Amino acid sequence: MLSTLICLLIVFLFYFFIKQYNLLQKLTVEIKAARANVIVAYEKKVAIVNQFTGLVNEYGDYEKLIQLNVSDNFIDMARETSKAVQNITALANQFPDLKANTQYGKFLEAISENEVFISNKRETYNFQVKEYNSAIAQIPMVFVASLLGFKQAPFFDSNNEAALAEFSGADPEAIKDLAIKGTDKLKDTTNKIRESFEKRE
Incomplete structure (x- = not known):
């Protein structure tokens, strides 16, 4: 009877760990997706700058700008x-016809909208990090996170991009080790139950 209860407890704990692991993995994926969206927002800014730079280089007798x-x-x-936006603004101040061009006005408007877009993506990233960090700090999740190697995620920091890029969620080695130990424990308990039944016979 005791062996059966122990076996059931192990199965329950195994199910519990899988469920919590999947939740943490989901939060981890959302953080990575949010970071990717921040990068996409900056890529859009690059595209906006390059589009206007192309127009300036092609149609204007101005200093050539770098793509x-x-x-x-x-x-x-x-x-x-x-830096590119500053150079374009400085160039527009030197050439009134460029500054008066409707395309320049559209460029400034697009840049302004993009800045708002970037800010929103940063906020979304920080929100996802907050959700994740709050989850791994709560009981009983804190124990699961510790065993599976989940560490706190860094909030958005424009001076520490490496930390954001390195965040990966769970530690594969910790998961592998825990899986091996769990499997061994389950086998050991199963063997004990079988031996118990054999003795009764």
């Missing part, structure tokens, strides 16, 4: 797009 490249590092894109 920007898309990168997986949003810090690089943020820095380069900011």
Whole structure:
């Protein structure tokens, strides 16, 4: 009877861990998706800058502007797009006809809308991080998170892109180790139950 109860308890704990693991994995995926959306927002800014840069270089007798490249590092894109916008603004101030061009007005409007878009994506990312960090700090999730190697996720920091990129959620080695131990424990309990029944016979 005791062996059966122990076996049932192990099965319950196994089910509980799987359920909590799936929840944490879901939150982890949402954080990664939110970070990817931040990068997409900066890629859109690069596209906006490059589109106007192309118009300036093609139609105007102005200083040639450099086209920007898309990168997986949003810090690089943020820095380069900011510098490009400053250069375009300075160029527009030097040439009144460029500043008066309707395309320049549309460019500024698009940049402004993109800044709002980027801000919203950052807020979404931080919200997902808050949900995840709150989840792994609560009992009993904190024990599951510790055993499976889930660590706190970093909030958005434009000066520490590496930490955001390195966040992966669970520790594969911790999961593998726990699975091996759990399997061994289940086998051991099953053997004890079988031996118990054999003795009764």
